[in-house]
Amino acid sequence: MCKVLIVYYSMYGHIYKMAEAVAEGxxxxxxxxxxIKRVPETLSDEVLGMMGALEAQKSMAHIPVATVDDLAGADAIIFGTPTRFGNMCGQMRQYLDATGQLWMSGALVGKPGSVFASSATQHGGQESTILSFHTTLLHQGMVVVGLPYAFAGQMGISEITGGSPYGASTIAGGKGERLPSDNELAGARYQGAHVARIALKLK
Structure with missing residues (x-):
């Protein structure tokens, strides 16, 4: 089997829902x-509670926590992250900063790598987050895979929606009140299948 690893961080569950759709694809x-695996949490339960995220975190507790070695064992990796000031979240950054040994050994060279994201608002940094994430993938020698315009859902103008040629994305709302739309989930599924097909060919 061709193993496609989906590694994500989700504070309130939006990226987790997108990760599930990616896995379906x-x-x-x-x-x-x-x-599907999640990166280690860096915040205490007390802080998560003050942010209103503790219940969402508990609902994802059944998802295994990813180790750096999980990356080396995958044939392709799709990363999911919320946006923090136009960049990946700190939890994901800390996880990736521990991959120096993989870089030294070239363990990720030639593997497809792809990214999906979320932000609070339509123009909250979804594209910059994915594009800046690509820098890390390129340093690791990965083959960057986006969301091609063959997914027609990113061409429409009839609704406010995430999704770009860089990767699937969703808009969460300023209070996290908006869940991923059908179109956004469709983009995530398409991206998952697209990466899987490329990974299978390369394998």
Whole structure:
């Protein structure tokens, strides 16, 4: 089987829902297996409670925590992160900053890497987050994969929606009140299948 690892961080569950859709897309491709893992939390339960995120964190507690070695064992990796000031969240950054040994050994060279994201508002940094994330993937020698315009859902103007050629994304709302739309989830599924097909060819 071609192993496609989906590694995400989600504070309130939006990116987790997108990760599930990405996994559905991966599973549409015969011969590919989707594995979902979350990066380690860096905030205490007290802080998460003050941010109103503790219940959401508990609902994701069944998802295994990713280790750096998980990256080396995958045939492709799709990363999911919320936006923090136009960049990836601190939890994801800390996880990636521990991959120096993988860089030294070239363990990720030639593997497809892809990114999906969320932000509070329509122009809250979804594209800059994904593009700046790509820098890390390129330093690791990965093959960067986006969300092609073959996914027609990013061409429409009839609704406010995430999604760009850089990757699937969703708009969460200023208070996290908006869940991923059908179109955004469709983009995530398409991206998952797209990465899986490329990974299968490269494998």
């Amino acid at each position: 991966v599973r549409e491709v015969a011969g590919c297996e989707a594995i």
